[in-house]
Amino acid sequence: MPFLLRPTTPCLLFPPxxxxxxxxxxxxxxxxxxxxxxxSSGKSSVFLVRANATVNSLKPFENVKPYxxxxxxxxxxxxxxxxxxxVSLSQIIPRIGSFTSNLNANAAxxxxxxxxxxxxxxxxxARVVTGYLQQAFLWEAALNSVYRIRVFAYQRVLERExxxxxxxxxxxxxxxxYRITAEASEVADTMYALLNIVVPSAFQISAMATHMVVAxxxxxxxxxxxIPSVALVIAFLGDRLRKISRKAQIASAALSAYLNEVLPAxxxxxxxxxxxSETVRFQRFARAxxxxxxxxxxxxSLIPQIVQVIYLGSLSVFSVGAVTLAGSSLSSSAIVSFMxxxxxxxxxxxxxGKAYNELKQGEPAIERLFDLTSLKSKVVERADAIQLxxxxxxxxxxxxxxxxxxxxxPILDGLNLHIKAGETIALVGPSxxxxxxxxxxxxxxxxxxxxxxxxxxxxxxxxxxxxxRQHVGLVSQDITLFTGTVAENIxxxxxxxxxxxxxxxxxxxxxxxxxxxxxxxEGYDTGIGPRGxxxxxxxxxxxxxxxxxxxxxxxxxxxxxxxxxxSMSELLVxxxxxxxxxxxxxxxxxxxxxxxxxxxxxxxxxxxxxxxLSRSSLLSTHKDSLSSAGLVI
Ligand SMILES: Nc1ncnc2c1ncn2[C@@H]1O[C@H](COP(=O)(O)OP(=O)(O)OP(=O)(O)O)[C@@H](O)[C@H]1O
Numbered sequence: 001m002p003f004l005l006r007p008t009t010p011c012l013l014f015p016p017x018x019x020x021x022x023x024x025x026x027x028x029x030x031x032x033x034x035x036x037x038x039x040s041s042g043k044s045s046v047f048l049v050r051a052n053a054t055v056n057s058l059k060p061f062e063n064v065k066p067y068x069x070x071x072x073x074x075x076x077x078x079x080x081x082x083x084x085x086x087v088s089l090s091q092i093i094p095r096i097g098s099f100t101s102n103l104n105a106n107a108a109x110x111x112x113x114x115x116x117x118x119x120x121x122x123x124x125x126a127r128v129v130t131g132y133l134q135q136a137f138l139w140e141a142a143l144n145s146v147y148r149i150r151v152f153a154y155q156r157v158l159e160r161e162x163x164x165x166x167x168x169x170x171x172x173x174x175x176x177x178y179r180i181t182a183e184a185s186e187v188a189d190t191m192y193a194l195l196n197i198v199v200p201s202a203f204q205i206s207a208m209a210t211h212m213v214v215a216x217x218x219x220x221x222x223x224x225x226x227i228p229s230v231a232l233v234i235a236f237l238g239d240r241l242r243k244i245s246r247k248a249q250i251a252s253a254a255l256s257a258y259l260n261e262v263l264p265a266x267x268x269x270x271x272x273x274x275x276x277s278e279t280v281r282f283q284r285f286a287r288a289x290x291x292x293x294x295x296x297x298x299x300x301s302l303i304p305q306i307v308q309v310i311y312l313g314s315l316s317v318f319s320v321g322a323v324t325l326a327g328s329s330l331s332s333s334a335i336v337s338f339m340x341x342x343x344x345x346x347x348x349x350x351x352x353g354k355a356y357n358e359l360k361q362g363e364p365a366i367e368r369l370f371d372l373t374s375l376k377s378k379v380v381e382r383a384d385a386i387q388l389x390x391x392x393x394x395x396x397x398x399x400x401x402x403x404x405x406x407x408x409x410p411i412l413d414g415l416n417l418h419i420k421a422g423e424t425i426a427l428v429g430p431s432x433x434x435x436x437x438x439x440x441x442x443x444x445x446x447x448x449x450x451x452x453x454x455x456x457x458x459x460x461x462x463x464x465x466x467x468x469r470q471h472v473g474l475v476s477q478d479i480t481l482f483t484g485t486v487a488e489n490i491x492x493x494x495x496x497x498x499x500x501x502x503x504x505x506x507x508x509x510x511x512x513x514x515x516x517x518x519x520x521x522e523g524y525d526t527g528i529g530p531r532g533x534x535x536x537x538x539x540x541x542x543x544x545x546x547x548x549x550x551x552x553x554x555x556x557x558x559x560x561x562x563x564x565x566x567s568m569s570e571l572l573v574x575x576x577x578x579x580x581x582x583x584x585x586x587x588x589x590x591x592x593x594x595x596x597x598x599x600x601x602x603x604x605x606x607x608x609x610x611x612x613l614s615r616s617s618l619l620s621t622h623k624d625s626l627s628s629a630g631l632v633i
Contacts, residue, residue, distance in 0.1 A: 060366035061359065064191065067148050071141035075195055078137030081130040082200040088127040090207060095120055135196065142191035149369065150184050156373040162445040163378065163404075174257030179372060182256070183249060183365040190362025197355035201348035208345040223342065227349070233310050234353050237303045238360035244299050246364035248292040253368075255285040264531065300357060307353045312346070379444055385464040391456050391471040391554040392421035393585030395442065400451035401608075402434075402441060411437045412448070413608030421456070424586040426599035428613070433605045435589045436477060439557050443472055455555070473553030477560045479544045481532030486517050487524040489532065490546045503550055510579060511546035512572035513539070545573065549580065556580065559589050574598065 068075065095116065102113060157164075157176055164171060212220045262269060262278055269278055396419075402412040411434040419425050427435045440446050442453060444460050453460045460468055481489050490507055491499030504524060508514040516539050520526035532540045548556055558577070574595060580586065581598070590596050597615065604611045 060363045060370070063370045064145065064149065064187065064366060067145035068141065068191065068195075070148070071144055074137050074141040074144070078134050078141065078195065079199045081134035081137060082196075083203060085127050085130040085134060086200065086203045086207065088123045088130065092120065092123050092127065095123070134200070138195040139192055142188045142195060145191060146184050146188040149187065150180055153180055153184075153369055153372045159377050160375075161377045161379040162440060164375075172257040172260070174260030175253045176372065177260060178253040178256035179365075179368050182252065183369055186249075186362055186365040187369060190358050190365070193358035193362075194355050197351045197358075201351045201355070204348040205345060205352075208342070208348075212342065212345070223345075230307060230310055230349070230353070234303070234307060234356050237299070237306065238356050241296070241299050241303065241357055242360040242363050244292070244296045245361045246367075248289070248296045249364050249368060251285075251289040251292040255282075255289045258282065258285045296361070300361065303357055304350060304354060307350060308346075379447055379465070381465050382462060385462055385467075386458065387464050387467045388456065388458065388471060393419075393471075393554040394421040394454075394456050395419040395555065395585070395587070396454040396457075397438075397442075398452050398454070400438075400441065400448045400453065402437060402446065402448045404446075410449075410608050412441075414451070415608065415610050417603070417610055419585060419587065422583075422585045423601070424581045424588065424599045426596045426602045427587065427589045427605050428591065428596055428602060429605035434608060435605050436559060438605070439474070439559060439587075439589070442555075442557070443474065444468055470551070471554045473548035473551055473556040475541075475544045475548045475556070475558045479532070479537075479540045481528060481535070481540055481543060483527070483530050485522075485525050485527055486520065486543065489528060489543055490524075490550050492547055493551050503552075504546075507546040507550040508543075510549050510576050511542045512576050513542035513546045516542070542573065545576065555585055555587070557587050557589070560591070570594075 102116070157180075165173070209220065212223065258281065262281075269275065395417075397415055397417040400412050400415045401410055403410045415438070417425075427438070429435060437446075441448050442460075444453075444465060455463065455468065455471065482492070486508075487499055487501065487504050488495060490504045491501075494500065501524070505514065508517055508524075517523060517526075528534050528543075532543065535543065545558070548558075570592070577586070577588075577595075577598060586599075588595060588599055596602055602613045602615060604613050
């Protein structure tokens with residue numbers, strides 16, 4: 001059994017007092033002020049360094065290949081249409097010639113002319129329809145592939161540990177959003193260009209090359225010798241384009257990250273009269289984007305021109321030489337046929353060059369998109385992890401130490417705590433003491449550097465992540481609400497499986513949120529705006545508590561859940577919490593003395609250690625000295 005492997009180090013530094021066992025347990029945490037992250041002007045540079053550092057060595061096209069293969073039927077349908085389209089064209093060209101000469105010479109009967117016109121019209125129709133179908137099929141394949149890549153990338157992003165998003169090296173949400181939206185669209189464009197150019201061009205090249213070989217094998221050989229030199233130039237320029245494209249994508253992602261950070265903080269921007277300075281900051285990002293994009297566009301325009309000059313130049317030199325040498329053995333019609341075929345060969349050869357450019361231009365987008373998927377979460381679920389159906393709510397922290405990075409100071413230092421099922425404890429302490437960090441470890445959002453955490457005597461490393469988080473409800477410091485109705489926000493965990501309205505109403509009543517909800521225009525069906533922007537701070541907080549209660553997790557964590565409430569609302573919430581505490585184990589992180597005193601035991605968390613405070617000393621100590629010690633407000 002997993003808990004038999006527990007270290008022998010003393011982990012019952014704070015053994016629970018005699019306590020009657022209740023059916024389940026709940027954890028609550030409530031600190032002082034909601035923290036506002038400063039708008040760091042250095043954010044973009046941090047982002048750029050990280051973005052550059054994440055270039056992977058995988059061949060980008062290898063990543064998309066399986067997705068394209070899964071669309072092979074659609075792709076084949078598109079290429080079949082392209083073949084019919086090329087065949088139709090090759091039938092149309094000679095027929096137009098004979099049709100117009102018959103028409104001019106009045107040589108054919110009206111019936112023959114009509115039939116010839118009908119055949120031409122049918123061929124033309126076939127070309128138009130298959131041309132359209134070719135594009136539709138190939139777009140379908142490219143977009144379907146990118147849809148799957150997007151879903152996969154998003155899934156992998158959500159699976160990543162919290163560290164991936166947080167801290168100085170965390171990847172910004174704006175950057176992730178940009179990769180999954182704009183850059184994924186570029187990947188679709190690249191795939192489409194490759195599918196739509198490579199095979200159809202190959203058809204045309206084969207047809208023209210056949211004509212050329214028939215007309216003059218020597219000249220065909222000479223022409224073929226030009227192709228490697230063109231390929232070399234294209235490869236060189238393509239590599240330059242790839243580098244320029246990557247820079248352009250990073251600049252656009254930085255712009256997107258900037259907007260994603262500032263627009264949600266519009267209230268803060270306006271309250272600080274920061275419209276002008278934010279416009280200046282925006283201009284900086286937009287100008288960097290403009291400059292990189294312009295370089296990319298110039299390079300894209302330049303490459304086909306250079307290729308054309310090199311191709312035609314070297315071909316002319318070779319051909320003149322070859323015709324001079326072989327001229328005596330060639331008929332004039334063979335030379336005309338050869339030159340005509342050559343002219344029709346140039347276009348698809350140029351198209352292949354364009355396709356290569358598209359690939360090089362799309363490569364950084366493919367790389368950056370797959371960068372999101374290439375690393376696995378550091379928080380790994382064991383293959384034999386167990387599903388806990390019911391949890392009583394006993395929590396044990398044994399010798400827990402933790403630091404955010406190798407170079408950083410420890411936040412938790414050999415911490416021990418035992419919370420009985422059904423018990424309510426309060427964590428207090430100065431800001432930055434590590435209270436929220438402890439909760440992150442309990443939810444297994446980070447791994448402790450050493451020590452173990454047990455829920456109902458199971459090491460949380462042995463529990464399926466989904467199961468663990470199902471039994472631990474969290475009302476976090478930063479209230480998170482989504483665009484949607486009140487009911488959707490309360491029943492968030494059942495959003496895709498069906499929300500139980502009865503449970504929503506019970507949860508709202510327990511959180512004392514039902515009164516304000518019933519006063520909303522459409523009650524539980526009222527939309528609350530982006531991030532719940534149409535609600536007051538107190539209403540948002542009560543909604544978040546109702547959401548945690550909806551799921552009826554055995555362990556509930558309230559992190560500053562009453563901080564934004566007025567005295568009246570706080571009283572209502574405290575009444576609600578009292579009810580919840582009766583049949584749950586609860587951990588509360590709080591700074592309000594009234595909330596702290598609801599707990600059976602109170603712990604001071606400071607400098608990575610826990611110290612139990614006696615309730616009587618808290619009550620007897622003057623509130624001012626508790627406030628000055630940063631314990632309560
Ligand atoms: N993702 C992170 N990367 C690096 N350091 C972090 C990260 N998150 C928190 N910290 C640091 O860890 C320390 C503890 O933070 P934590 O949020 O746990 O404190 P807290 O006791 O909950 O504070 P408060 O009462 O202000 O919410 C702080 O010094 C903080 O700067």
